[in-house]
Amino acid sequence: MQVWFITGASRGFGLEIARRALADGDAVVATARDPKAVREALPDAGERLLAVALDVTDEAGVREAVAAAVERFGRIDVLVNNAGRGLVGAVEEASDEEARAVFDTNVFGLLAVSRAVLPVMRRRRSGRVINISSVGGFTAGAGWGVYAGTKFAVEGISEAMRAELLPLGILTTVVEPGVFRTDFLDGSSLHHTRQTIEDYSGSAGQTRDWARQTNHAQPGDPAKAAAAIVALARAEEPPLRLQLGADCVARVEAKLAAVADELAVWRGLSLSTGYDSPA
Numbered sequence: 001m002q003v004w005f006i007t008g009a010s011r012g013f014g015l016e017i018a019r020r021a022l023a024d025g026d027a028v029v030a031t032a033r034d035p036k037a038v039r040e041a042l043p044d045a046g047e048r049l050l051a052v053a054l055d056v057t058d059e060a061g062v063r064e065a066v067a068a069a070v071e072r073f074g075r076i077d078v079l080v081n082n083a084g085r086g087l088v089g090a091v092e093e094a095s096d097e098e099a100r101a102v103f104d105t106n107v108f109g110l111l112a113v114s115r116a117v118l119p120v121m122r123r124r125r126s127g128r129v130i131n132i133s134s135v136g137g138f139t140a141g142a143g144w145g146v147y148a149g150t151k152f153a154v155e156g157i158s159e160a161m162r163a164e165l166l167p168l169g170i171l172t173t174v175v176e177p178g179v180f181r182t183d184f185l186d187g188s189s190l191h192h193t194r195q196t197i198e199d200y201s202g203s204a205g206q207t208r209d210w211a212r213q214t215n216h217a218q219p220g221d222p223a224k225a226a227a228a229i230v231a232l233a234r235a236e237e238p239p240l241r242l243q244l245g246a247d248c249v250a251r252v253e254a255k256l257a258a259v260a261d262e263l264a265v266w267r268g269l270s271l272s273t274g275y276d277s278p279a
Contacts (some may be wrong), residue, residue, distance in 0.1 A: 001025055001027060001077050001148050002021070002027070002079070002234075003026070003027045003028075003069070003074075003076050003077045004018070004021050004026055004027065004076075004079075004082040005066070005113075005117060006030050007031050007080065007097075007109070008031070008032060008082040008083030008272065009028075009032050009038055009051075009084035010030075010033070010035075010041070012030035012040050012081070012082075012224065013177070013180070013225060014030070014032070015038070015042075016223050016225065016226035017031045017080055017226045018042060019070045019158070020039070020229075021230055022042065022048060024230060026048070026051050026135040027048040027050075029050045029052060029053035029065070029076070030042070030049060030050070030052070031051075031052045031053070031065055031083075032051070033053065033054070033265060034053070035051035035052055035053045036051075039051050042212075049154040050068065050069065050073070051071070052068055052069070053065075054270075055106045056109030056110070057105060058151070059116075062112045062116045062146055065088060065116075066113075066116040070120055075124060076121065076235045077127060077128065078119050078127070078129075078130065079117045079127065079129045080132065080229070081110040081113055081114065081129070081132060083176060084132065084150075084189075085102055085105045085191065085271070086102070086147050086190040086205055087102045087146050087189070087190070087191055088190060088211055089143060089195070089196070089208070090143060090145065090193070090197060091145035091146060092197060093193040093197055093200065094193050095193070095194065095209055097192070098146070098148045098191065098193055099192075099271060100177075101152050102146055102147060103150050103153075104151075105148075106150035106151065106154065106273025107153045107154065107211065109159075110131060110159070114129065117129075117256045120272050121170050122168055122170070124169075124172065125168055126169050127165075127171075128170070128171050128172075128233050128238070129158075129161060129170060129172040129173070129211060130158070130172075130232065131161075131173070131174045132175050133151045133155055133174045133176050134148075134233040135176050135179075135245075135247070136179045137154055137174070137176055138150030138176055138251070138255060138256040139251050139252065140251055141207065142204050143203065143208060144168065145157075154174060155241075158172055158174035160174075162207045168215065172240070172271045173239060173240060173241070173242055174240065174242075175229060175232070175242050175244060176241060176243045176246030176252070177220065177225060177244040177248065178247035178248030178249075179218040179220055179245065180218055180221070180222050180225055180244070180245065181218040181222060192208060196208075203263075213255070220244070220247075234269075239255070248251075257260070
């Protein structure tokens with residue numbers, strides 16, 4: 001039996017991961033701003049579920065939640081940093097307050113939870129860290145600049161965690177979901193910049209329209225994504241990155257090809273910047 005600690009577990013990926021792990025016989029510490037919603041969504045979980053109130057931007061609250069998890073189950077085997085929020089709008093349209101709110105949850109919240117959980121894993125020289133990023137953490141598009149910035153940060157943090165924690169017996173994977181039919185595009189998760197600038201109507205403006213039109217019509221199945229993430233947590237040699245969804249795979253492949261092509265075109269200039277060899 002594995003013990004899971006999942007942030008943002010009242011809905012979406014977090015809830016589906018909790019449901020799948022419980023169905024497989026695991027224990028789950030499901031954290032959310034509203035733990036009652038977790039208990040109502042998982043009424044038959046019994047003693048293997050601990051629903052805990054948590055705002056990941058409250059570091060003292062994070063430490064209390066982790067302490068409650070260890071008191072109840074004695075350990076944490078799998079950490080899923082899932083809590084997040086989105087922001088759609090051109091980079092120039094985003095206010096400082098709006099941008100900081102997304103970074104506070106998606107980046108600094110992830111760091112706070114990781115700082116609290118990792119000592120528990122290091123003591124046992126065992127554990128899995130699964131950081132939920134996005135296809136937007138690998139390739140950014142118009143209207144997603146600030147949100148993608150947070151997920152690019154998660155990607156870099158995860159790469160470093162992989163290198164730092166692997167010698168300690170702790171495995172790190174960053175998961176990059178594509179477009180899945182969760183509540184992410186709802187107003188409760190995806191915020192729109194208060195400012196709109198007409199010059200961006202053909203770029204970020206179209207992204208705003210896409211979000212409204214696509215909400216609850218996304219092609220990805222969250223339950224299948226959760227099953228993949230639970231399988232990932234049981235893999236002996238999990239990857240550094242896991243892409244989820246055909247749309248994600250296509251976008252990652254397209255970016256890799258574009259970067260390779262661009263590197264080839266500009267290779268000469270790139271290599272021209274070193275000191276000349278002594279005669």
